Amino acid sequence: MIIIDYNDKRPIYEQIVERFQTLIVSGVLEAGEKMPSVRTLAVELSINPNTIQRAYTELERDGFIYAVKGRGNFVKRDTELFEKQKERLLAGFEKQIRVCLRQGVKKEMLFQRLQEVAADFYGEVTA
Amino acid sequence: MIIIDYNDKRPIYEQIVERFQTLIVSGVLEAGEKMPSVRTLAVELSINPNTIQRAYTELERDGFIYAVKGRGNFVKRDTELFEKQKERLLAGFEKQIRVCLRQGVKKEMLFQRLQEVAADFYGEVTA
DNA sequence: TTAAGTGTACTAACTATATTAATACACTTT
């Protein structure tokens, strides 16, 4: 369910945070569902429990999960929060557009690629 | 001409590389033009010459400039190279699209934002 | 010829961050 990419320059805890955000926002993990325990996931991924703890703390801070001492961490589904999350992602999308345009990529090219990637994505999803 | 953003999490040398790439690809810096010397730019930006050197080494490795011992670094304009650079940027663009789609952003929203950003960009450029 | 400016190379040290390691405590469930 969680995969760590050691080629990715970003820290492990950040990858874990992003991965869980995706699983929660997309509905794969449902509200109230129990998250894997800090220790369990640490063993599964062969990394230190502290790293998982850090990821969970961040997820809780951002409102994606909530923790109950002695019981575990649980998924929270907050649609209002998800909208904010989408805005953050769109900001990143727009930033990437500007980088491309500044470097001389034509906007028609961007539209074309967006078209292709979207078609490919929905193809995958529908399949 | 070069601005360092200390809020940016990326290393300084990387920011410098990207900034010069933009200036070269966009034609602000023309072929054969002399780059600021390692020491000069270091003083100007109040950072260590080694950091500039690292950026220049990377720019040379990627074919954006060439160095002449005792004379300086000079801009190289290689259109074939620029195409490769654009492909790299487009790959990043597509990656960002997938991240958005996975998190539930609708493709119509992406098209809309792309439209807006592009309009804004060309507005700026033409102005 | 000399001085100043240039690229380049090297080593050492410092800093910040990510990660690991080991422990401990409070709580819940069985």
Added chain:
DNA sequence: AAAGTGTATTAATATAGTTAGTACACTTAA
């Protein structure tokens, strides 16, 4: 009572970025 949970703390390690200082070879211009 035991096992599993979150949480906190401290120390150690690893890595990357950056700074600092020095040195050498080359080019240009006074």
